[in-house]
Amino acid sequence: MSSARLWKFAVAVVVVFVLGAGATYAWFYFTRPAPLGLATANPRTPAPSAAANDPLAGVCRQPAIPAKPATGGFGGLWVIQPGSVVGYRAREKFVELPTPHEAVARTERVGGWLLVSEAAGSLQIETGCVAVELSTLKSVDRVPGLDMIGRDMSARSFLHTAEHPYGVFQPFPIQLGAISGRTTDHVQISGALELNGITKPAQFSLDVRLADQQLAAAGRSTVSIDDYGITIGRGPDNLVSVEKNFTLEVSLVLLRQ
Numbered sequence: 001m002s003s004a005r006l007w008k009f010a011v012a013v014v015v016v017f018v019l020g021a022g023a024t025y026a027w028f029y030f031t032r033p034a035p036l037g038l039a040t041a042n043p044r045t046p047a048p049s050a051a052a053n054d055p056l057a058g059v060c061r062q063p064a065i066p067a068k069p070a071t072g073g074f075g076g077l078w079v080i081q082p083g084s085v086v087g088y089r090a091r092e093k094f095v096e097l098p099t100p101h102e103a104v105a106r107t108e109r110v111g112g113w114l115l116v117s118e119a120a121g122s123l124q125i126e127t128g129c130v131a132v133e134l135s136t137l138k139s140v141d142r143v144p145g146l147d148m149i150g151r152d153m154s155a156r157s158f159l160h161t162a163e164h165p166y167g168v169f170q171p172f173p174i175q176l177g178a179i180s181g182r183t184t185d186h187v188q189i190s191g192a193l194e195l196n197g198i199t200k201p202a203q204f205s206l207d208v209r210l211a212d213q214q215l216a217a218a219g220r221s222t223v224s225i226d227d228y229g230i231t232i233g234r235g236p237d238n239l240v241s242v243e244k245n246f247t248l249e250v251s252l253v254l255l256r257q
Contacts, residue, residue, distance in 0.1 A: 075123075125176065128171045222247050
């Protein structure tokens with residue numbers, strides 16, 4: 001083969017590779033699950049208390065409060081309702097695929113509450129607890145030719161869900177200011193996040209909306225698995241690598257008890 005023909009062949013190979021990589025990137029980009037957002041305010045009544053034999057119900061035990069809170073307006077105990085969703089996003093790279101991919105897993109096995117006080121129209125989170133059953137996280141993205149069940153099993157393994165079945169976030173007291181109930185407000189909520197039996201500070205950036213007597217909150221936090229003693233293997237034959245920074249996502253619906 002002459003040098004000219006060899007050069008044209010090399011160029012053709014590069015073009016095919018670039019087009020293939022571009023098509024793969026476009027497929028991943030346009031098919032990846034959208035970030036969790038604020039839940040729609042639908043008519044709701046407070047869900048009945050979880051069954052006494054449900055282990056999740058015992059993780060965030062509700063505090064004792066007066067039957068009729070002294071504060072008016074939006075003050076009181078707000079309890080997480082069915083339809084709330086929690087999950088994670090993580091960037092992974094498979095050796096057989098030309099572009100990185102975003103793994104997304106979610107669960108509705110989330111429970112907890114926030115204790116809110118109100119004075120002069122300003123709200124404050126006094127304390128709270130949000131618990132997630134980690135073993136129920138299920139992949140909602142798709143990678144052609146790959147088994148998502150295997151990934152979910154691996155996630156349970158590296159999260160050590162047998163020994164530490166729950167992730168728990170407890171917010172620090174924070175002044176939210178005046179929330180009108182007519183617009184979406186943006187807040188930063190710091191607290192203590194427990195994963196793998198290790199507790200570290202974490203901060204969530206949230207959109208918050210009060211509408212029809214419902215509190216909706218949605219947002220994310222970025223955490224490093226190194227902080228929680230979590231190690232992710234590269235899989236058999238080093239076929240996949242995963243970045244150490246994960247994005248935690250939440251979309252919560254709460255009603256006042």
